[in-house]
Amino acid sequence: MTVTARLALTDTREAADLSAFLLRLLRFDKAAAVRLQAVGPAESGESESGESGSSESEHGGVLAVFGRLPLGTSGALAIRTARLEGLDASVDLTVSVGQLLDGVDAETGALALPAPVTGPSWAGLLPPRTGWRPVGTPPPAETGRELMAAVREFRERSEAVPPHHRTRAVLDALADExxxxxxxxxxxxxxxxVHASYMIGFLAPGAPLTVHRAGGWLRLSSPTGSVVLRTAAAPGAGLGLSPLR
Structure with a gap:
């Protein structure tokens, strides 16, 4: 693997969390790519709550990794951030998930960035950096129960489809419904x-959830990461980065 740069995460827990995120993306697509951005504290923009970047990132900067979850015919972007010990220059690359995972050193917290690849179309349009406004805070317990009921419904209805009719198109239509x-x-x-956040491992029992909107983008955030949906045409690109709390 050709290495283009090396980053130092703040601690080994950041590296372990990033590895888990990448492994989940690979379960959806063994050839998946992610877009990653690493910026210094002056560029980190708004936090996950829509506020300006916190002092936790002032010494080193932030890495954000964007991956797509292909759920039904419409996808969702999952975003995992990690704090950096230091950053010599900003980084913006689209890379192979598998190669990036190989570059994570869980013992030292180091991250070797592989050579860039030709990115999928979604990687060219990311959510806006600023302008997020609060929409609401869905109750975790109630939202989780509603999600599990929908998961059971999907399983039961998909299993009820005769095998010779159980095509990808049929299952995608059911998922979209x-x-x-x-x-x-x-x-x-x-x-x-909510389903995307659950599938990528961002939902935890009792963990607070917040929802923000910016233009045609909607973001569901938990303490572990965010899922973003593009609900309408939205100008601009580049998500403001912030450390997780």
Whole structure:
């Protein structure tokens, strides 16, 4: 693997969390790519709550990794951030998930960045850096129960389809029907965002959830990471980066 740069994460827990995130992406697509951005504290923009970057990143900067979850015919972007010990220059690359995973040293917290690859179309349009406004805070327990009920419904209805009719198109149509439904406690939030957050490992029992909107983008955040949906045409690119708390 050709290495283009090396980054130092703040501690080994950051490296372990990043590895887990990349492994989950590979379960969806063995040939998946991610877009990653590493910026210094002056460029980190707004935090996950929509506030300006916190002092936790002032000494080193932040790495953000963007991956797509292909759930149904519509996808969602999953975003995992990590704090950096230091950064000589900003980085913006699209790379292989497998090669990036190979570059994670969980014992030292070091990250070797592989050579860039030709990126998928989604990697060319990321959420805006600023302008996020709060939408609401869906209750975790109630939202989790609603999600699990929808998961059971999808499983039961897909298993009821005769095997010779159980094509990818049929299953995608069923997924789109279920995951496009609004969350009862916050109708502006589709179940697709909650499902994506669950599938990538961002939902934890009792962990707080927040929802923000910027233009045609909607973001569901937990303490572990964020899932972003493009709900309408939205100008601009580049997500403001911040450390996780």
């Amino acid at each position: 279920i995951w496009s439904r609004p969350v009862s406690a916050l109708p502006e939030l589709p179940l697709r965002a």
